[in-house]
Amino acid sequence: MSALEYRSFAEAWEARATIRTRPRRLVEDDQRLIYPLSRQPLVLGATFQRECPQLRDFVLVQSLYKFINDVVIFETEIVDRTARRIAKDRFAVRFPFACRYDAMTVVVDEDYHALVAMDFLQQTIALTGIEPIALPQEIELSRAIPTVLERVPEALRDALEMICVGIAENTLTDDVAAFARDDSVKSSVKGLMADHLLDEGRHSSFWARLTHIYWHTAPEEDRRTIANMLPLFLEQYLTSDIQQAFDCTLIDALPVSETVRQALREEAQGLAYPINHQHPLLGNILRFFRSSSMLESPCVQDALRDYLP
Template sequence: MCGTVGMFVGCTALSYCPRRLLAAPAQDDAGEYRSPFTTWYERSAVRSSPRRKIDDRTEEPRHFFPPELVPVTRHPLIASLPAKVFDEVLVQHLYRYLDFTTKLEHLVVNRTVLGIAHGSIGVEVPEEMRLDAYKMYCDEAYHALFSADLATQVHQATGTAARLPGRPFFLLRLQEIKTELPAHHRALAELLFVIISETLISASLAEVPGHDGVDSAVTGTIRDHALDEGRHHAYFAHFLQRLWAQLDPTERRAAALLAPRLMDAFLRPDTEALREELTGYGLTREEADQVVAEVYTPEVLSTHALATSRQTRRYFRDLDAFDTPEVQDELNKYGLAD
């Protein structure tokens, strides 16, 4: 998965981006699986894309992330920072994206994908889906690799060290959710989290490669990532249908109640870590609190969550998963009810 959705809160392109649907579900009217990986050997990043390298020889001004896709840059207290400090804000945002991606792919997604490939996940799938899981495992491992590689290159090119929390916010929240669940529902929660994270479409991810003035290694990496994730989205949209058909009524109820909370766990930004980062740019704690409060308003958070999760929620609604009052209460609780 792109690992970026929660970090693009406030992107004005999100709700109308023409590329917001990176892929349609891989199924026909009968619900049969149609592989989105038929051209994988020719088109996947790991098979066809070059290593993306930062060119240290260029003297052209460049950013390491589009400022308009970093929400805090629109706040006057950040926009007025010295140019060198402002550039560091963008570099740190790139580091967060790369770290998020690396940990999501390695620590969560590929654990589930490996289970699908080996038939140990507890969900029956046709042979073609199992083989496609092997391809997806390669994709996700390569996404982690090129993210770590690019982070190293950025450090070498800028001399700016990454300031990152010990664990991404989504991992902490996923662990909290699993800890609170009965033991027999924890594996289901992680499986649902992977489905949700792989189908939450980031319009901003698709938009990054179209921005001028951003280092070509960054835009190339994100373009490679976005194209692969279109296939993954299609795969997991179909996988959700197969999972649902194999759950008993008690498991379906548990899954439906978990889905809104898991979407929120992935989408909600780590505002406390952001406050700490902002004080590193010379802002006082009060100023950092002001920036976060004025940028990440409840309205912005709600609009972002609704726009980003629209397709994923539709998949669950098509399964009648959200039809009960108690699930509607959960959607309302997390700002995910239309």
């Protein structure tokens, strides 16, 4: 796809964007879960089930708070920054107006998602009376993107940042989809995720198309430089350090004995996925590399050889 072939999704945004079409989601006071059990395996562990199953809802509420916190950081500090600079034509990679207009709709969507997430957090606090424990001040991307950007020439940093955001947006889409399909959680939570998914599907395609445009005009030397950064980015992006630190903070907040806490910590440490071709998010990431045409390049195939099936 060339820049001239790009077609804006402006009409689809006007007709379907959640900020245009969705009502406020109100959290229900019912018996359904506030957060899927499958997304917080701590509560499914043998020690938790044996020693403190009555604390399940506390752990799930705190896990929701972290998820919302992660969304706000991702949308407002990472995606917003990149999309806004593209929209305002302050990006090293130049795009036509249609791309820049769509980038501004991404800015609007992402800030709205953050607002809705913050509203839902406040509603949950009011309903449950459970205040958030200390939440992380960063997400994996907060580290991963700066780590790779400082290792490439300044002229390539915007392009690499755009690719990193594209990877993350495509990963998030399937992550939110799995959340939205879980029938064990409250309808408002499913609705919240379904709304988010409606916009993120559009965003994931947007970033893949912009990356496609850039990749087909980039010199081979620039492609190789960017490709060489992909393994480091994935290593940083797929780490479980922040989640494990949060789980430890959460375990420390539980009213249980130190012996039980230590057993819970040991079980939590064994929950991390290996960072290789078996990682559950890798399929989504490889899909982005295919849809953006990056995986057609030998330098990308070589850089990702340890992640390819």
